[in-house]
Amino acid sequence: MSEQPNIASAAFLIADPTRAAILTSLLDGRARPAGELAFAAGVTAQTASSHLAKLLAGGLLAVEAQGRHRYYRLGGSHVALALECLASMGPAGTVRRKPLGREAQSLRFARCCYDHLAGRVGVALTSALQERGFLIAAAGKRFEVPSDGVEWFGAVGLDVAKLKRGRRGFARQCLDWTEREHHLAGPLGAEFMTLFCARDWLRRSKSSRAVQVTPKGWAWLEAQLGIDERSIVGAAY
Incomplete structure (x- = not known):
């Protein structure tokens, strides 16, 4: 039985609005602490912590410890590419906004x-x-x-x-x-x-x-x- 890429798992993680906001806020390539990501997503620190754990487990984020602080960044340029591609999949025609x-x-x-x-x-x-x-x-x-x-x-x-x-x-x-x-x-x-x-x-x-x-x-x-x-x-x- 050949292995298949687990697209559904990554898609599930990105589909949540809070997790999508966290990922998008990291698209500039910088690493940020959990508190800053919670603010960007408009959620409490406790809620952000739960989402960050899921994103880390799914390979969409990486974390770096510096002293007592932890800084989160995207898991790599491939994650940024996936996010940009997904963002471009909306309707291309004229839409009233x-x-x-x-x-x-x-x-x-x-x-x-x-x-x-x-x-x-x-x-x-x-x-x-x-x-x-x-x-x-x-x-x-x-x-x-x-x-x-x-x-x-x-x-x-x-x-x-x-x-x-x-x-x-x-x-x-x-x-x-x-x-x-x-x-x-x-x-x-x-x-x-x-x-x-x-x-x-x-x-x-x-x-x-x-x-x-x-x-x-x-x-x-x-x-x-x-x-x-x-x-x-x-x-x-």
Whole structure:
């Protein structure tokens, strides 16, 4: 008898609204204590503790002890990918919705998708890289980096040859759940995000997944990839 993946077990854990809120609050890749996760999910510490135990047992979370404190994070990038894919499965057609609040607008504009850039800015960045031939969409939801791309990324400060390859290479297509288009993920996407933050082109929020593009970042994006701040801001709001 061949073993089958236990999809139902993972689906059951994610389907609970409280557990879904806990998982979503960790999609920026950071580790958080139980009290902060309880607040994010709108439940008591005791209730959060029960849900955290189930998520740990199911492999969706990992925990790290530091002194008397325990910090929880997603079980890996595969968990983040599953959550983003599930979030993108809603209807793609025009649906009447209430106007987005400020936080929701910020997340749609630019946010962390675990360890890489997502939202309208992430999609625009990926599209510009493809238009210039620095990324090429390939089978298996991968991106290939041709020689021109290797040269361009090298000039920016990323040595593509040194990136660790995963099962699907080092550059992956991740479906953006707000934009319904792909943004750049995988080791290349993660290193790109790290570089942007290190050079103060992007600034991550301390309290949410939102990401801010700095004036220096906008100047670089326009000079290097023709990404104009006004066109993206105008389309997003």
